[in-house]
Amino acid sequence: MHPRRAAAGHRGLHGLEPHGVQLQRRGSDVPLTNPARRGRPDLAALLGWGAATAVFAFLALGQAGLQQDDPYHLALAELLAGGELPRALPWAKHTILADGFSDLHLGYHALLAPFVLVLGGVVGGKVLTVLSVATLLVVLLWVAGPQHPARGLLPLLLLGASGVFLLRSMGMRPIPLAAAATLAVIPLAARGRHRLLALVSALYAFSYAAFPLLTLPLLAHVLARAATRRELAVRPVLAVALGALLGVLAHPNLSAFLTVLRVQLFEVAVDHAGGNLEYAAPGVSAFARDAALACGALLLGGIVACREPRALDPSDGARREELLAWGLLALMSLLLALRHVRGVDTFVPVAVAAAAVATRSIQPRATRAPTVLLGLLVLPFVVLHAHAAFTTSRAFERIDASGAATWLARHTDEGAEVFLQDYGAFPRLFRANRHNVYTLGLDPGFMRAHDPDLYRAYDAAVRLSRDPLPLIERLGARYVYVENSANGRAFYEHLRRHPARYAPAYQDSFAAVFVVRRSD
Structure with missing residues (x-):
């Protein structure tokens, strides 16, 4: 046998050289290209991403009104665009914000400011919202991998997974970008991309008060690495911790930031009787009705993963670690979603991503008919949740002050x-x-x-x-x-x-x- 052919045969189906060294294929980190076609654009992924982005753009741009918190985010972005960075919020008179204020979403408002300046407040904010969801969909495809047999359906699956998530993503808040950062932690940590992981953590902490949620995917990775390889994932922990610390220290009014953050995390977020329904438990039945597709996809992914030979092969530690990490993250995010409504922001994208990772190894030829059936199942959910989010958002937007x-x-x-x-x-x-x-x-x-x-x-x-x-x-x-x-x-x-x-x-x-x- 020719030596090169022998080496290729020894490499097998998993892309391993002799001695188990993982090959790094060019283009494998690019979600919208297909490495099997020499880096050419992946038509299925592009069509799915484009269709999902277009549907969301129609929902977001098709309404002139704003959700409840949108005017606040626009106001701070407009102040930043005008060169103002408020260090107190005297308009909220009988609160701690009146004497000392630090913007918990400073990075997001800095990103929003040029859109507001160029396109105007409402249009600029909605355009950034659409781009944020488009970014989340790209990260989802990157996590799933270019070989996923149903990659063209994954973006639409995310839109149809939950009406509450879709509605909340339509607001001018960094929810989609935060979800994208959460999905990126496990693959970045597994691939040793620690500098990029630190950068993602820093941007998250600088832009959104919910940055402690980064501990969920980090903990999942640490536990999975310890269980499958008997190793401590020290460098990913240091990368996330250092990045988050730098993001916090970047706030100009640090003392006020720490005070406001403490109240937000340890008083506002744990109070279920303070009138803020975002922190109320959704109820198991209501959650199951809303996130049925996300839960179903996660269950299907779990079944496929349990039957996958590589998941049971002790010699394939990387795949076992990946499946275990995403399973742990899905479980933690599910518990979070059952605790309060805001948890859906994390659970839905994690559930879809975990299902995509678990079903990645299914042979494409064996999935043509099931893929068509999956599409027929997903589309009604997309229509149902899109209609519900559109009508509910219009109800929120009825108030013009x-x-x-x-x-x-x-x-x-x-x-x-x-x-x-x-x-x-x-x-x-x-x-x-x-x-x-x-x-x-x-x-x-x-x-x-x-x-x-x-x-x-x-x-x-x-x-x-x-x-x-x-x-x-x-x-x-x-x-x-x-x-x-x-x-x-x-x-x-x-x-x-x-x-x-x-x-x-x-x-x-x-x-x-x-x-x-x-x-x-």
């Missing part, structure tokens, strides 16, 4: 306090009117950290378990802003029933402003 904000700016003294019945109104008013100050902002947890007794009194007042007027007068607020929403309707009716205390001053179909009559 611009009319009330303009009235307040024209008819009140500068710095006059406006009592807010719902902390969720703050982002809209903050962007539209910085002439006034407001009772609280962003999350009730920041008021509780400032003054726990005041927070308890405020909570009782807005729930109408106590008369709100004494608290309103104690705070010195002369105006009350209430929105025409299910959450604000009871408080609005209370104000209307007491015209001697609250005089109607402005009202449109979205919100109303009342002037507080001073009691004797």
Whole structure:
């Protein structure tokens, strides 16, 4: 036999040279190219990525309104674009943010600023949102690998995996970019790309307060490496830790950043009774209905992985480590998603990526018919969740505070306090009117950290378990802003029933402003 042919035969199907050295093929790290075709674009991956990106772009750009937190992110990006970096947020008067503020999303707002400057606030923000999801889809294809038999369906599978994830990704928040960073940790650590891993960690910590979630894929990799190879993955741990530390230290107002981050992580995030539904448990039945496709894909991937010969082969430590790491990460992210709604941001992309990794070794010829069936299964979920996300987002966007904000700016003294019945109104008013100050902002947890007794009194007042007027007068607020929403309707009716205390001053179909009559 010719020596080169003998070497090729000895190399086998796993791409190993004699002595077990892994070959590094050019183009194997590029998700939209097919190494079997000498680096040419992978048509299946490109079509799937393009179709999924187009669907998401239609959803995001097809609506003119904003989700609840979007105005806040746009406002800070607009301030950055104008050369301002706020070190205090006096508009959130009775919170810790009023005296010391540091932007927990500074990197994201710095990325958003040029889009806002060039394209305008709303359009620029939505374009960046589409690009963020497109980036997440590229990372998903990279994790799956160019040999995956159903790579063209993976981007659409992610869009159809959960309506809640799709809806949350449509907002102007770094959720898709954070998910992309989470998916990148295990393959970067496994391939020894420690500098790039440190860079990803630094950017995550600089851009999003949820950067401690990087510990999930890192822990999964460490445990899998220890279980399969009896090694301690020290360098990936150091890379993530050093990168995250550099990202934290890069914040200009470090002392305020650490204070705000502590409250965000250890007070806001663990409080399920503070009115922030993002941190409430979704319920097992509701979660199962929403993420049925993601859970089904994960279950299928687990079954395929358990039957894969390489997963049981002690000599193939790399594959066993990879499967175990993604399995552990999927389990941890599932527990996180069952704990609170925000966990879906991590679970859904992890579930799809884990399923893709587990099914990567299926022979393409054996999957043509199943791939068609999978496509027929995925498409209805995409349509269903896209429709649900579109209609739900429109319901969120019904509130337009611009009319009330303009009235307040024209008819009140500068710095006059406006009592807010719902902390969720703050982002809209903050962007539209910085002439006034407001009772609280962003999350009730920041008021509780400032003054726990005041927070308890405020909570009782807005729930109408106590008369709100004494608290309103104690705070010195002369105006009350209430929105025409299910959450604000009871408080609005209370104000209307007491015209001697609250005089109607402005009202449109979205919100109303009342002037507080001073009691004797």
